[in-house]
Amino acid sequence: MTKDQLLEMVRDSTQVMTLRQKLALVAMLSMPAMIAQLSSVVMQIIDASMLGHLGTHEAAAVGLVSTTCWLFGGVISGLATGFYVQVAHKIGANDAKRARSIVRQGISCGLAFSACITLVGLLIAPHLPVWLGAEEAIRGNATLYFSIVALAMPLLMMNSLAAGSLRCSGNVKTPSALGVMMCVLDVLFNFLFIFVLDMGVLGAALGTWAAYFITMVLMMYFLVAHDRNLRFSLDKVQKFKPHWDTLSNVLKIGTPISLERGVMSGAQVAISGIIAPMGSVAIAAxxxxxxxxxxxxxxxxxxxxAATTLVGQSMGAKRQELMRSFAWISVMLGMAIMALMGVVMWVFAPEMMAIVTSDADVIRLGTEVLRIEAWAEPGFAAAIVTYSVFVGAGRTMGSSVLNLASIWGVRLTLALLLAPTMGLHGVWIAMAIELTFRGIAFLLRLKFRLKIRE
Known part of the structure; x- marks a missing residue:
């Protein structure tokens, strides 16, 4: 059966799905998304390699502000999630008209919110490297890079909303293909700006910005003009004014995610502050x-x-057992894949580090910390996939609290205790312990707390 036929079975409460059909559907939705995610990683590694070959100071400047970039991006994507999870619920309930209305409201609200985030980013950019305790040599480039990233927040908002809405309607191929395209464009633009035009860190930021812009335009085009369920031409009247019932659900679903990602990234910023005094080699590693x-x-x-889409549509169709089945299948698949990848990382850590930098000290230190982290990958998988299961169910508060308690109570505390005597190794040991703890906690939450509320 095709993906669309299997998704129709999810939305039809009279249809009973076999285990083979469930596995097939999870695989069909996961594979394009995994390819897109892996291409994103390749993009990041190539970007890092380009910066690494410019010099350790340039790489350290970008690395210093990267966690703050994640903070801003996490807040943005949290708001987008609040909208596109509702799209999954409405598609599952066979109410595509309401789903399209939610998308339009997401566009108007998202542009306004992301513009405010951009303004905040531009205001703090000159002060951020100083707050993080960076050495004078990397402050200028760090400020420049972060300022351009801040200007990309509206692009990130629209891209996240469009990609999430397409996936939640069952169209995973388009956002995945465009994600791969964005990675290719990023590499091409970065090579052009960094090396051909000799723009250094500025070129790295501009290349990524240009790739985001082109991808966002195409992503929105396929969403509003071509998607079978969500294209705007299906509605004679198109209103973008927000409705309170939609916004209240966004606050319920998206606010915990935005706050959690913001505060979690804040913890990462704090960890960056712990690492910064260790010097450029530790920052780069x-x-x-x-x-x-x-x-x-x-x-x-x-x-x-894939788990967010399938759990979301199952919940919209009010199919409790199907929702739980998709949740456990997704979690087990994620843990198996990441355990295998952990073995690969442990074995080939030196070669992987050598791809992104030629600095022998950075390669040695990076290899050592990667081999620490490899042991935590199954627990990390459990946390990642189970969290997305609860996002699809619209149950984000408890999961967000769990993430916050884990990273602040376990990771940051252990990092503060271990870093003074163990350096960067202590920070990564703290990370590995915390990820394993969080994965176990999420599995327990999945077992006892996932259900459809009447």
Whole structure:
């Protein structure tokens, strides 16, 4: 059966799905998303390699503000999630007209909110490297890079809303293909701006910005003009004015995610502050190590995207047992894939680090911390996919609280205790322990707390 036929079975409460059909549907939705996520990682690694070959100071400047960039991006994507999860629920309930209305409201609200985030970013950009305790040599480039990233927030908002809405309607191929295209464009633009035009860190930021812009335009085009369920031409009257019932659900679903991602990224910023005094080698090794580790956990995020869609549509159709079945299948698949990737990372850590930098000290330190992290990948998978299961169910508050308690109570506390005597190794040991703890906690939450509320 085709993907669309299987999705129709999800929305039809009279249809009973076999285990084979469920596995097939999870795989069909996961594979394009995993390819897109992996291409995103390749993009990040190539970007890091380009910066690494410019010099350690340039790489450290970008690495210093990267966690703050994630903070801003997390807040933006949290708001988008509040809208596109509702799209999944309405599609599951066979109410595509209401789903299209939610998309239009997401566009108007998202543009206004992301513009405010951009303004905040531009205001703090000159002060951020100082707040993070960076050495004088990297402050200028760090400020420049972060300022341009801040200007991309409206692009990120529209891209996240469009991609999420397309996936939640069952169209995973288009956002995945465009995600791959964005990665290719990013590499091409970065090579042009960084090396051909000799623009250094500024070129890295501009290249990524240009790739985001082109992808956002195409993503919105396929959403509003071509999607079978969501194209705007299906409605004679098209209103973008927000409705309170939609916004109240956005606040319920998206606010915990935005706050959680903001506060979690705040913890990452605090960890960056712990690492910054260790010097440029430690900052660069941490940054490149995070990029390389992405090869392990991005496939988990691909499975997680499928879980959000399937759980969301099952919930909209009010099919309790089907929802729980899709949840556990997705979690087990994610853990298996990331465990395998963890083995690959442990074995090939030196070669992976050598791709992104030629600095022997950075390669050595990055290899050592990556091999620490490899042991935590199954627990990380459990946390990633289970979290997305609860997002699809619209149950975000408890999961967000769990994430916050884990990263602040376990990771940051352990990092503060271990870093003074163990350096960067202590920070990554703290990360590995915390991810394993969080994965176990999320599995327990999945077992006892996932159900459809009447």
């Amino acid at each position: 941490n940054t490149f190590g995070v990029n390389v580790e992405s090869l392990c956990y991005m496939p988990g995020y691909g499975v997680a995207e």
